[in-house]
Amino acid sequence: MTDKYAQLVNQGLGKNVAKKLGLPQPAVLRRYEPGQPLVTGPVVVLGETAAADKLAAELLSWDLDVRRHAVPREKLGAIILVLDEVAHPRDLEKPVLAAAGSLRDLGPCARVxxxxxxxxxTDTPAAAAARQGVDGFLRSLAKELRAGATGNGILLDGGVEAASPSVLAALRxxxxxxxxxxxxxxxxxxSAAGSLPDDVERPLAGKVAVVTGAARGIGAQIARTLHRDGATLVLVDLPAAGDHLAAVANAVKGTALQLDITREDAGQRILEHAVQRHGRLDIMVHNAGITRDKLLANMDHGRWSSVININISAQLRINEALLASEHFGPAPRIVSVASTSGIAGNRGQTNYAASKGGVMGMVRATSSLVAAAGGTINAVAPGFIETEMTERIPFALREVARRANSLQQGxxxxxxxxxxxxLASDAAGGINGEVLRVCGQNMVGA
Known part of the structure; x- marks a missing residue:
């Protein structure tokens, strides 16, 4: 699906008109391509703690141009602000204002x-205030950044050190x-679990992954991305989508399993297929999902139950079967697709929002069970993503949804x-029970 407005205001006459009229001008985002530089310019690491020194040294080992102090009017690729030892709100001023002095020097699609x-x-009130203050600061800063730049934060829980594998993986x-x-x-x-890959371009090499709902859209793209990163794929979808499923499976050199995931034995069927073809299963991606939108006053049993059964009940049954199997692992990864609808709600989607909220609750509650098996479970919550489904949204509503985030686009x-x-990689082994939103940051609220 093409965002024609974004194309128009990023070139020629349309760009000039949009600028003069003050219209939104969504930037062309810098998306990953194998072999491209990690960042497009020097990286400034701000902070006076041991963690800041360790991170700067690590970034140097990645062959990045690392600075501990910014040079005025030099285009920067990123600013890393290390605030791990703030103990009082007043401790924020010096590093935050140091970062402020470099914000105008950030290049297009830079990172903070x-x-x-x-x-x-267990924190002192002052320390808790300072640490929670970082949350409000970063989320607000992200809404001020322009030209495709983004702002995100890494939280070091407990005794996790800055140079732990999953911290470095999250930073990358x-x-x-x-x-x-x-x-x-x-x-x-x-936790300090996780291990960095030998080849950063193929972090899933040697892994066997299952993707449900893989015949089209986001599921098909997940399959292509995991294949690019080195995984061997088992792709699952309904028999009715068999032709599309086979085409995707052939493209990624994987195998196709036509299966209704709401079957009671779906988990066992998936395991049997993976073990027979590949000897084990390492990664389970729960992507399959449906919408059956209706205002609650008009909701019926069919619409409600079908969404709940596919979007969450099936995941619960499949996870139970996987975690009971010796063939899932040895460091299993489960990643579920949730939705920002499950966080903020959405008119006409009480069933869908309940199911996606359920996914997030399941992830949190299952994290300790998966950790006991040496693995992790996390969720990704997409916002407005350009798909065939969003193309059916009425034009005016679709345009509002596209622009109502910090990046002003879907x-x-x-x-x-x-x-x-x-999240499926070994490097993310210290990240467990998390929900990471992929939404461009909503303009109102978090």
């Missing part, structure tokens, strides 16, 4: 990343084009797929 610690009940993800449509979000690293299926691929 904070590294801090979450507030907790946020700096790269993989996170083009992730904006104003925080990702908590809760996302692409690839944005969802890139985030899933990151």
């Amino acid at each position: 990343v904070t590294v801090s610690r979450p507030s907790g009940e 993800f946020f700096l790269s084009g993989r996170s083009a449509y992730v904006d104003g979000q925080f990702l908590t690293v809760s 996302g692409k299926p690839a944005d969802v797929a890139e985030t899933i691929a990151f």
